[in-house]
Amino acid sequence: xxxxxxxxxxxxxxxxxxxxxxxxxxxxxxxxxxxxxxxxxxxxxxxxxxxxxxxxxxxxxxxxxxxxxxxxxxxxxxxxxxxxxxxxxxxxxxxxxxxxxxxxxxxxxxxxxxxxxxxxxxxxxxxxxxxxxxxxxxxxxxxxxxxxxxxxxxxxxxxxxxxxxxxxxxxxxxxxxxxxxxxxxxxxxxxxxxxxxxxxxxxxxxxxxxxxxxxxxxxxxxxxxxxxxxxxxxxxxxxxxxxxxxxxxxxxxxxxxxxxxxxxxxxxxxxxxxxxxxxxxxxxxxxxxxxxxxxxxxxxxxxxxxxxxxxxxxxxxxxxxxxxxxxxxxxxxxxxxxxxxxxxxxxxxxxxxxxxxxxxxxxxxxxxxxxxxx
Numbered sequence: 001x002x003x004x005x006x007x008x009x010x011x012x013x014x015x016x017x018x019x020x021x022x023x024x025x026x027x028x029x030x031x032x033x034x035x036x037x038x039x040x041x042x043x044x045x046x047x048x049x050x051x052x053x054x055x056x057x058x059x060x061x062x063x064x065x066x067x068x069x070x071x072x073x074x075x076x077x078x079x080x081x082x083x084x085x086x087x088x089x090x091x092x093x094x095x096x097x098x099x100x101x102x103x104x105x106x107x108x109x110x111x112x113x114x115x116x117x118x119x120x121x122x123x124x125x126x127x128x129x130x131x132x133x134x135x136x137x138x139x140x141x142x143x144x145x146x147x148x149x150x151x152x153x154x155x156x157x158x159x160x161x162x163x164x165x166x167x168x169x170x171x172x173x174x175x176x177x178x179x180x181x182x183x184x185x186x187x188x189x190x191x192x193x194x195x196x197x198x199x200x201x202x203x204x205x206x207x208x209x210x211x212x213x214x215x216x217x218x219x220x221x222x223x224x225x226x227x228x229x230x231x232x233x234x235x236x237x238x239x240x241x242x243x244x245x246x247x248x249x250x251x252x253x254x255x256x257x258x259x260x261x262x263x264x265x266x267x268x269x270x271x272x273x274x275x276x277x278x279x280x281x282x283x284x285x286x287x288x289x290x291x292x293x294x295x296x297x298x299x300x301x302x303x304x305x306x307x308x309x310x311x312x313x314x315x316x317x318x319x320x321x322x323x324x325x326x327x328x329x330x331x332x333x334x335x336x337x338x339x340x341x342x343x344x345x346x347x348x349x350x351x352x353x354x355x356x357x358x359x360x361x362x363x364x365x366x367x368x369x370x371x372x373x374x
Contacts, residue, residue: 035077054141056259059084079372171322239312242340
């Protein structure tokens with residue numbers, strides 16, 4: 001089933017809105033205007049909330065479980081007007097006004113373009129459709145970085161975003177563990193070759209199934225770091241988890257496990273991780289010019305962090321050494337450590353409603369008068 005079909009299967013109203021960015025990409029923005037047991041005629045307030053996904057996976061990550069443990073459905077049933085962004089190049093956002101995905105130029109984008117074009121266009125569309133004067137932002141993985149960077153690069157959007165709820169707040173990716181450490185080590189070893197190939201051949205699509213892609217790195221990890229746990233179970237990439245997998249949903253996870261993004265997007269993350277700096281993409285490495293850093297001091301909205309010491313991608317060290325150091329102390333209003341969660345659990349754990357989204361609902365209710373109960 002498609003993402004919209006999943007929403008409809010569980011009885012949720014669903015809408016598809018097209019968002020055209022300033023540089024011509026046509027994005028799909030999903031909307032769930034209210035919960036299963038309510039309707040649009042209620043006179044109460046439904047604040048909009050925008051969910052922003054991780055690298056390449058698209059908005060489907062927020063709708064893959066049963067309703068009581070699915071982020072988008074939990075928020076819709078709690079009285080929110082829910083919007084889900086699909087960044088350029090992902091499964092549901094592969095159109096452009098003049099280019100096709102078979103054109104290399106289509107794939108000439110990094111995180112910078114998601115920040116400069118996708119996020120502002122999506123926020124503006126959310127406000128246009130909902131009629132609200134501000135939206136809440138829930139980012140997961142890369143979605144947290146895009147949230148930070150957008151408000152830093154486009155300070156005027158601090159007036160359009162009411163708060164950032166950052167699930168696995170990702171700084172540079174430079175403090176990763178497990179198999180990820182091997183990948184980062186290899187990048188550092190071969191990045192001059194990758195830079196040459198990028199300059200010579202341009203950008204292209206990077207599309208893969210996670211399990212197939214990382215199997216060789218697991219073997220290399222075992223040989224290189226014998227004291228580090230290197231397995232292909234739940235902690236092979238994301239970190240150890242104490243949460244049981246809902247086996248009935250595994251076929252659904254696999255059906256939506258294909259990731260698609262630009263090679264430049266991947267290289268941008270590799271660049272920031274290797275340098276441990278939140279920077280713009282180095283489009284011309286041969287010129288040896290240091291890219292400009294993002295300045296998080298421009299962020300003025302309340303920020304709430306949801307993180308785990310068992311996350312091997314957005315690690316405790318990354319949160320402490322990057323996000324917390326770059327943000328002004330007074331904007332960080334809450335920090336929620338969830339023991340036993342790995343990187344994916346913030347969107348997929350069966351108890352994410354209780355551990356993650358119930359606190360978010362409580363925080364927003366304290367700020368919103370007359371908010372709908374369902």
